[in-house]
Amino acid sequence: MLSKKLEKILNTVQKPGRYTGGELNSVIKNRESVKIRYAFCFPDTYEIGMSHIGMKILYSLVNARSDTWCERVFAPWVDMEERMREAGLPLYALESGDAIAGFDIIGFTLQYELSYTNMLNMLDLAGLPVRSRDRKSLTPLVIAGGPCVCNAEPVCEFVDLFLPGEGEEVTNELIDLLIGYKEKGAGKSEFLRAAAEIEGVYVPSLYDVSYNGDGTVASVTPRGGAPEKVKKRVVRDLDKMFFPESFVVPSIEIVHDRTTAEIFRGCIRGCRFCQAGFIYRPIREKSPEVIDRQCRSICATSGYDEISLSSLSSSDYTRMEELLSLLIPWTDREKTNIALPSLRADNFKKELMDRLTGIRRSSLTFAPEAGTQRLRDAINKNLTEDEILSTARQAFAGGWTSVKLYFMIGLPTETDEDVLGIAGLAQKVVDEFYNNPDKPKGKSVNVSVSVASFVPKPFTPFQWEPQDSIEELLKKQELVRSSVKTRKISLSFHKTNTSRLEAVLARGDRRLADVIETAWRGGCRFDGWDDMFRFDIWEQAFSECSLSMDFYANRRRSFDETLPWEHTDYGIGRSFLERENKKARENAATPNCREKCAGCGANSLNGGECHALFKGLD
Amino acid sequence: MRSLRVWIKKEGRAKYISHLDMNRCFMRAVRRANLNLWYTEGFNPHPYLNFLTPLSLGQESEAEPLDIKVEGDMTDGEIQKRLSAVMPEGITITGVREPVCPASDIAAAEYDVLLEFSDDESASRFAGESRRIVASGVLTAEKQGKKGGRKTVKEVNVCDGILSFEASADGKEVHIKATLAAGNTSSLNSSLLLSALEAKTELSPEYVNIRRLRLLKADGTDFR
């Protein structure tokens, strides 16, 4: 039952179903019979957080333990936050309705940098101090995982410990340790020192960072036996990895409401701008039988009529044919759709397309990222114009009439010619439609072009590169706009200010904690939402803290510089990244991992094994 | 293929599931329950599901009728058992039966409303004044609607839709029992009545709970 205090508020906010819990398959346990209460916090709205597969896995994984109760918490939207503060209602977990300040673990997943202020806001709404050092007792222990943790430095003042890499195994080890320390009545610092000994646990307070006069990092020194470098955790065998039998089924509409099944981790492509392409390595595939079994179970317990096969590049899964032949008979019978996001144009085979024609097709998307072959080689996006156009031709012949193209501006080595190439390529796709004798009759084509701004990220070959200034980005946007000559092409641009802040936070250091806290106190939250984003407050916060955004976003780092995140080890070797950076300057592409191992080093995390090399051969 | 009427109780957390979301929830629930549903024909076949009387967000109901069409010979009891097993908290299947009345027979709905005010005096004033207002037969309110995709506002006399009305105060609480017009020809939303009363009396409760008790035919007997 909901408390009356909460109900009074719920009647006055938008989408109250976000805040009630009680969904099918949500887990209710007896408070008295568990040792650990775990609040899994997603620092964004319910609709976004509930769409996230990682959250579903960890929720079930922790709840599979009889001694722990894991509950879900999302960032209340601003109207709800206001009412909660007025009513003195602290942040609560959806399952029990209990205030999370009394929990043992408060775990955040940091999926994007622009959710940092939401994390602070949630801690504050819970009634907790936002800074780790001001939370003196052992519990609640505030932890965080997710891709942003590959450079946790900007938020390490707020979080007690981070879990770089994959959480499936380390989470359980951490809970076991906490139970022991709680029982013996240990203090927080004693626990943190012990936790730092677990592989894949980063305790930032055990590292001293000193800076040079120019603001760059001079040294990072571990204390109290903490490891020199914290290695991210990886799960060796995805087939044996925990996977839920059921998902919580939201009662209200969310962003992605369907069965999601991961088919492999990592990416064989190595696009030089793409952080995800590196930080999830090495490549590990799941076998078709296991995926099929898991999909059946989730569909049966959720009632979903769509399965999304997720990975960074679905068509690189070596056993797709086999998987589809297992899935198609029963999904056809049960009228369940299969969605294959992240298909690449180059190996989007005719047969695959034919098999997918009874299956619901969304619009066809390509991510050429750059307008010219020269720049695509420089960023290692091994996708040729011919491949794009021939796939488009096939798609048009098969009845598609709309195509989405994703591009970036501000990429290293970019010239005006490359920027003009964006409209050029889009125009060729339009022409392809009209030149096609089999095109759908009486229909016109729509090519929508989305243009993002390049954000340099840690653990990519471009981690040393400057981001373009706002002025340069706006000039390039204008160039794209003025070069589009037809209404068949619709353009959209990402906000440049948002990309700038993302760049600052992605490669930030510990000094940014003050800026983040100042911006949050100034009213920033939901920074990833265009209508909530207050760049002016962020600028103000930087000047109050006497730090410059340019230093983080627009500065070229030299190979000699100690980067703020280099005491975390994602398996990707620095020498490999430097090599790739140099090759970018020579417009030289690197073959994908299936053709030839480029020696990124990530296989070292998995006992030398990388499925790009082994399974790919048969 | 045969038609069935599923009776649903909706309360507690589930009252914050909107009408649109209820539809989606049941689409999934029937899949989980493995019922042999009759599918509509056409480009995007989907099971036939029809909630006869959409319930406003935030309201509870003792008995919401949902019409479905099934194939095969699964018993009504089995269907009820399977559906019950796959419902989110707050939704209970109270019966699965062959429909007796056509949907167009719905003429009225009976409500139980609980209001909680900040103090005893406001509660008793609200109860007294609302009885007087309803007895006077005139209470205007603005009704939001849609015509041709455009939002419209028209003035209505909500008393036209009130078939019976009792209000009594008990401490800070006010209990209202009301029968309001429902169905296609004329209908009065209980929230509209309450907001009109709040505006007129200039008294707002801190907490409201509206529960629909049953649906009635024009002759005052139960819609079944």
Ligand code: SF4
């Ligand atoms: S180890 Fe080699 S094959 Fe595996 S991801 Fe790294 S570069 Fe690719």
